[in-house]
Amino acid sequence: MTDNKTLDVPTLYIVPTPIGNLGDITQRALDVLSSVDVIAAEDTRHTGRLLSHFNIQTKTFALHDHNEQHKAQALVDKLLSGLSIALVSDAGTPLISDPGYHLVTQCRQAGVKVTPLPGACAVITALSASGLPSDRFSFEGFFPAKSKGRKDKLMEIANVERTCIFYESPHRITDSLQDMLEVLGPDREVVLARELTKTFETIQGLPLGELIDWIEEDSNRKRGEMVLLIHGQREQKDEALPDEALRTLGILNKELPLKRAAAATAEIYNVKKNALYKWGLDNLD
Known part of the structure; x- marks a missing residue:
């Protein structure tokens, strides 16, 4: 176990937490969470349950989308005064569609040491089991909330040859798949990965038209945290343009x-x- 005396240089640690299965946390993450002076957490109540499970007593500080730009400087000041801080999100790796960008940027500008820990990330977890090409891929974050925004985004990636990965929420999954069908057509291969590492983990890949039918067969398939992976446009000879x-x-x-x-x-x-x-x-x- 690491103790505070070993953290000689004030450091911001980027600490991934499990995306479902608590057994996926690393020993190094537990050591850091136990040893730092403060844990900056997206939701202190959610993180509190994780810390309690592992009997970690470190105090927490709320840092989320609504206060990060305002509060980041206060954390930088703590670091500059000699404290060390761990940054966590509710699940997975911080900054991947989660808060932390402003804090990390300000730390680097202030010369504060930033140390990332490897660990759970839904994007990589889904990609590794999807069966889609993984040599080139892009993570596109969450789909826009409105249909027009989704269609515009899908038009941007319709002809790229890399695998494109999105997060989506359960209450928008049906609408998003219908927009995908309109822009990409029924034959584009898409993988839905939901509830990764949890009891009802599901990874299903089908041509888009069939995937929509599959989801509609069972309302449970629309529940949980979701990752959508879209096969890139298959390489083909472009028609000659005049x-x-x-x-x-x-x-x-x-x-x-x-x-x-x-x-x-x-x-x-x-x-x-x-x-x-x-x-x-x-x-x-």
Whole structure:
């Protein structure tokens, strides 16, 4: 066990916590949580239950989305005064769609040592068991709450060849899958990973049209914490785009956002909007 005397240099520790199964916490995480002066927690009550389970007495400090920008400096001041602090979120690795960015940024700007610990992360856990390509992937956070925002985001990633990973909440999963169906089509392979490391862990991958039917068969499949993984566009030879269309796209893009320029050019030349959009991303400034 580490004690306070071994923490000679004031440090902000980034400490992952379990995403479900408490057995996934590391010994190093327990040592740090026991040894620091303060634990900055997204929800002190939630973290309090974790600490109580492991008989850790370290005091906590609330740091969440609504107060982080205001409170981060107070924590930096504590660090500069010689204290060490552990940053935790409710589950998984801090800063991955959780608070902590402002605190870490201010610590680095102030010259405070920041030490990350490896540990649980729903994104990587889901990817490792998904069966989707893992050599190139991107984590896109939560889907936008409104349908238009979701469709715009899906248009952005519709033609990328990497695996794209999103978080989604149970009450929006049906609407999000319907938007995915509209933009990506029924044949795109999608994996739903829910309740990872918990009793009812489920990892199901199907073509999107079939996945929607599968989810609708059982209301329990819409419950719990969810990760959605979308297979990238499979490599294929692009249809040749007319030179005139590319020239027009370039001209319109000087006055319009690329998405609107691609849509207008596609209508004029009767070519695929997504192909124009992808070409524009690769070739236009």
